[in-house]
Amino acid sequence: MFDLQKMFASLLELSGSDIHLKVGIKPIFRINGELIDWGDETISMDDMNEIADGLMGKKEKDTFTAQKEVDFGFGVKGVGRFRVNIYKQRGTVAIAIRAIPFDIKGIDQLHLPEVLKKLCMTPRGMIIVTGTVGSGKSTTIAAMLEHINQTKRTNIITIEDPIEFLFRDKKSVIHQREVGSDTDSYQGSLRYLLRQDPDIIMIGEIRDPDSMYTAIRAANTGHLVFTTLHTTDALQTISRILSFFPGDLQNEIRNLLAVTLTGIISQRLIPTRDGKGRVPATEVLINNEMIKEAIIDPTKTSDIKMSIEKGEIIYGMHNFDQSIYRLYGKGLISYDEAIKGASTPTDFERRLKGLDSSDSNNFELGDYKMN
Numbered sequence: 001m002f003d004l005q006k007m008f009a010s011l012l013e014l015s016g017s018d019i020h021l022k023v024g025i026k027p028i029f030r031i032n033g034e035l036i037d038w039g040d041e042t043i044s045m046d047d048m049n050e051i052a053d054g055l056m057g058k059k060e061k062d063t064f065t066a067q068k069e070v071d072f073g074f075g076v077k078g079v080g081r082f083r084v085n086i087y088k089q090r091g092t093v094a095i096a097i098r099a100i101p102f103d104i105k106g107i108d109q110l111h112l113p114e115v116l117k118k119l120c121m122t123p124r125g126m127i128i129v130t131g132t133v134g135s136g137k138s139t140t141i142a143a144m145l146e147h148i149n150q151t152k153r154t155n156i157i158t159i160e161d162p163i164e165f166l167f168r169d170k171k172s173v174i175h176q177r178e179v180g181s182d183t184d185s186y187q188g189s190l191r192y193l194l195r196q197d198p199d200i201i202m203i204g205e206i207r208d209p210d211s212m213y214t215a216i217r218a219a220n221t222g223h224l225v226f227t228t229l230h231t232t233d234a235l236q237t238i239s240r241i242l243s244f245f246p247g248d249l250q251n252e253i254r255n256l257l258a259v260t261l262t263g264i265i266s267q268r269l270i271p272t273r274d275g276k277g278r279v280p281a282t283e284v285l286i287n288n289e290m291i292k293e294a295i296i297d298p299t300k301t302s303d304i305k306m307s308i309e310k311g312e313i314i315y316g317m318h319n320f321d322q323s324i325y326r327l328y329g330k331g332l333i334s335y336d337e338a339i340k341g342a343s344t345p346t347d348f349e350r351r352l353k354g355l356d357s358s359d360s361n362n363f364e365l366g367d368y369k370m371n
Contacts, residue, residue, distance in 0.1 A: 002027070002041065002043070002047060002050075002051060004051065004054065005076060005079060007019065007027060007039075008076050008097075009079050010029075010038065011029055011099055012079065012099060014029065015031065015276065015277060016029040016030055016031040016099065017030050017098065017099055017134065018096065018097060018098050018099070019038075019095075019096070019097040019099075020096055020097075021043055021048065021051065021094065021096075021097070022043065022089070022092075023043055023045050023048050023094070024043065025037075025042060025043065026038060026040070026041065026042055026043070027043065032271050032272075032275065032276070032278055033271060033278060045092060048093045048094075048095070049093060051095065052086050052093045052095060055074070055084055055086065055095070056070070056072070056086065059180065059181070060072050060086075068087065068088045069085065069086065069087035069088065070085070070086050070087075071083070071085050071162055072084055072162050072180075073100070073163055073164060073178075080101065080102060081099075081100040081101075081102060081164075081165075081166065082097050083097070083098040083100055083162060083164055084097050084098075100138075100164045100165060101165075104142045104143065104146045104167070105143055106143055106146065106147065107143045107144065107147055109143075110136075110140070110143055110279075110280065111280065111327070111332060112140060112280060112282065113282055113284060113316070113318070113323070114316070115284055115286070115315075115316035116140075116144055116147075116284075117147055118316070119144070119263045119265075119286070120148050120151075121148075121151075121152070122224060122262050123222075124223060124224055124262075125224060125225070125261065125263075125287075126215060126216065126224075126227070126261050126262055127144070127224070127225070127226050127262050127263050127264075127265070128226075128228065129141050129226070129227075129264075129265045129266075130230070130231040130233070130234075130236075130264060130265070130267075131230075131232070131267045131268060132230065132232065133230065135267050135268055135269055135280075136267060137228045137267070138164050138165070138204075138228070139165075140265060140267065140280065141202060141226050141228065142164070142165040142167075145200075145226065146167065148172060148200065149167060149169070149170045149171060149172045150170050150171060151171060152171055153171050154172045154199040155172070155173050155175075155198050155200070156172050156173065156174045156175070156199065156201075157174075157175045157177065157196055157198040157200070157201055157202070158174070158176045158177065158201075158202040158204070159177050159179065159183065159186060159190065159193070159201075159203050159204060160176065160177070160178055160179065160202075160204040161178065161179035161180065161186065161204055161205070162178055163176050163178045172200075175196075179204075186203070186207060186208075186211050187208070187210050187211065190210070190215075191214075193218070194221070198223060199223065199224065200224045200225075200226070201218055201223055201224070201225045201226070202225075202226040202227070203215055203227040204227075205228050205230075206227050206228070206229055206244075208244070212241060212244045213244075213245075215227055216253070216256050216257060217256075219260035219261075220256060220259060220260045224262075229241075231266070232266060233266045233283050233320075234264040234285040234304060234305075235304050235305060237266065238257070238295060238301065241253070241257060242254065242257075254296050254298075255296060258287075258291075258292040258293075258295040258296045259292075261287045261295070263284065264283075265282055265283075266282065266283040266284075267280040267282045267283075268281050269281075270327065270333050270337050270341045271333070271334075271337055272332055273331060273332060273333055273334045279327055279332050279333065281320050281323045281324045281327060281341055282320070282323045283308065283318065283320050283323065284317050284318055284323075285307075285308050285317055286311065286316060288315060290303070291304060291307055294307065305319070309322070319343065320341070320342070320343045321342050321343050321347070321348050321351075324341050324342055324348070325338075325348070325352070335352065339352075
């Protein structure tokens with residue numbers, strides 16, 4: 001049988017993020033976004049069944065038997081913590097494993113924009129972190145919650161499936177609830193959540209209209225709510241939220257969202273110049289009067305992109321290209337990766353070559369005033 005502990009330790013030594021196991025091939029690591037083979041041994045069907053059986057407890061086995069896939073988290077003593085998805089493909093078992101660091105990195109350590117510290121300190125509202133799978137959404141939310149944990153006395157309740165980062169109470173008290181073991185479902189836990197006296201709520205992922213409505217309602221009744229969506233930018237995020245609800249509720253949801261939304265952080269990861277890691281390029285929307293008006297009025301929703309770009313100096317908003325420009329200016333990413341990561345490569349290349357003489361080019365994130 002494969003030495004799982006050795007494989008997990010090797011992944012962390014190589015600063016990898018994921019392991020993919022499939023019958024007929026060698027284990028595959030994802031390191032800095034790239035897939036590489038690990039070891040010399042090909043996984044047989046017997047190997048895979050033994051690995052899956054060793055990773056799952058009775059509860060996970062029952063779920064896998066019933067649903068043919070299961071998510072759960074576990075820790076390996078002296079090695080690290082991992083999130084696992086076991087599923088079927090072409091009639092055989094396959095496994096995807098995500099490494100979860102024991103230590104929660106701070107906003108500065110992750111090279112996230114300074115404005116996120118200001119967003120953390122807002123007393124109420126909804127902060128949504130978005131991006132594709134593997135773009136670091138959970139890591140960003142963990143950094144923001146840890147910033148609160150270190151600076152404010154609050155009661156934080158998280159609902160996760162599964163629990164990923166493990167928090168230690170500092171100034172805040174943090175209750176982490178896992179779907180399947182601490183609560184039966186997202187919907188069930190959210191139904192009783194407001195009776196548990198939270199100041200801050202973190203919902204691991206919005207998956208249905210009921211969860212979204214509960215999140216918006218919680219933000220509207222004086223709580224600060226964090227959550228994630230699998231969307232690529234702020235405009236798509238707002239469209240996705242609205243798509244949860246039928247047409248006759250659209251106006252109500254637009255008005256609620258305009259009042260409750262605090263900010264949207266969208267991100268994508270870009271390899272660092274030294275090839276040893278990745279840094280997040282971000283788009284940050286911060287709600288202000290112009291954004292509120294654009295959310296409420298469907299004819300003005302498309303103006304949000306321009307508001308983000310123009311709201312840089314006063315509010316700390318920025319789009320992906322503005323973020324990448326700064327990462328390149330700080331020497332964190334290469335010229336080629338900057339061009340590859342840009343939303344508008346041709347315009348972005350002109351800017352890098354100095355053809356854009358905008359005064360805002362010298363603005364550093366954090367040099368802003370917040371209403």
